[in-house]
Amino acid sequence: MTLKTSLGIWALGPMITRFVPVGYQPQWASENIVDKVGRAVSGLGDLIDDYEFHYPQEINEGNAEAIKGALQGHGIYCVATGLHLDPMFGRGGLISPDASVRREAVRRTLAAADMAGSLRANFIIWPGIEGYNYPFQTPYRESWTWLVEGIGLAAQRCKEHGIKLFLEHKNSEPAMKILMRNIGMTLHVIHKLRAQGIDNVQVNMDWQHLLMNGENLAEYAAMLAGEGLLGHQHANSGWGTFDDDNMVGATAFMETLELALELRRAHYGDNQRRAAGLRPLSVHRGRNRGRAPKRAAVAFHRLGCRTHRRRRTARRAVTKRCRPGVRGRL
Numbered sequence: 001m002t003l004k005t006s007l008g009i010w011a012l013g014p015m016i017t018r019f020v021p022v023g024y025q026p027q028w029a030s031e032n033i034v035d036k037v038g039r040a041v042s043g044l045g046d047l048i049d050d051y052e053f054h055y056p057q058e059i060n061e062g063n064a065e066a067i068k069g070a071l072q073g074h075g076i077y078c079v080a081t082g083l084h085l086d087p088m089f090g091r092g093g094l095i096s097p098d099a100s101v102r103r104e105a106v107r108r109t110l111a112a113a114d115m116a117g118s119l120r121a122n123f124i125i126w127p128g129i130e131g132y133n134y135p136f137q138t139p140y141r142e143s144w145t146w147l148v149e150g151i152g153l154a155a156q157r158c159k160e161h162g163i164k165l166f167l168e169h170k171n172s173e174p175a176m177k178i179l180m181r182n183i184g185m186t187l188h189v190i191h192k193l194r195a196q197g198i199d200n201v202q203v204n205m206d207w208q209h210l211l212m213n214g215e216n217l218a219e220y221a222a223m224l225a226g227e228g229l230l231g232h233q234h235a236n237s238g239w240g241t242f243d244d245d246n247m248v249g250a251t252a253f254m255e256t257l258e259l260a261l262e263l264r265r266a267h268y269g270d271n272q273r274r275a276a277g278l279r280p281l282s283v284h285r286g287r288n289r290g291r292a293p294k295r296a297a298v299a300f301h302r303l304g305c306r307t308h309r310r311r312r313t314a315r316r317a318v319t320k321r322c323r324p325g326v327r328g329r330l
């Protein structure tokens with residue numbers, strides 16, 4: 001199994017909560033994204049293979065080249081949609097009842113898919129702002145239609161680029177009731193798109209998003225693998241029903257251990273590598289960590305590999321074979 005890691009660059013932010021809106025590490029609030037990438041790469045070295053960015057807040061047409069330089073040979077595995085980061089979409093983007101807002105959400109989502117395509121990265125839609133906060137707020141029937149339509153357009157654009165679309169579900173926050181809130185609703189969207197002939201969509205399991213739903217990690221990894229839908233992984237953990245985004249296995253350790261076993265049974269890294277020549281596993285750092293937890297998180301999912309040494313050897317081989325343009329630091 002050839003697992004690779006990627007890090008969501010947003011984890012190196014100011015650690016904002018609604019009680020401390022400047023963040024617990026306010027010194028990073030105004031940090032330039034290129035400097036942030038440099039800080040990540042110099043601090044993490046070969047613990048992390050590749051990186052992930054939101055479009056357009058973190059990566060966009062204006063800074064992509066500078067970011068690539070700062071990555072010093074590390075790749076960009078995924079670009080994620082950033083509608084939830086813009087106040088314009090506070091009442092939904094793809095499902096906004098305002099047609100002009102909806103059009104802008106679709107335009108940006110397709111631009112994000114184009115950015116991913118231009119980088120040979122995959123595209124993640126976590127539709128966290130596509131939901132509602134109150135009863136009687138939402139025309140549910142139309143909202144669901146718009147959601148499936150919008151995701152379908154994005155999937156089609158990804159298909160034209162030859163990349164995958166990963167769908168990531170979560171039940172709440174920032175929208176209190178997110179439409180695509182569990183694994184079943186994610187499969188509903190995927191099957192609606194399959195019926196239209198769109199088959200480049202897989203599930204991005206964000207582990208705490210499953211745990212906070214009471215969804216068992218290993219069961220769904222195995223089920224998705226059986227359907228050819230086991231996509232990218234966002235690895236993290238949490239205490240209960242909130243998205244703590246803690247480091248991997250800090251809680252729910254046994255469930256996470258069982259997941260590691262199922263990923264191995266599914267030949268997870270091998271499948272990914274054959275399918276896309278890219279890296280399947282991401283480690284998200286949440287709010288409360290320093291160097292040691294990062295190392296622990298990375299060490300954890302090496303459990304899925306026979307030895308770290310073999311992994312590194314295999315990784316070098318893959319890099320040489322698949323990505324001759326990448327500097328040979330891996």
Ligand SMILES: [Mn+2]
Pocket residue numbers: 126168206234284
């Ligand atoms: Mn995630």
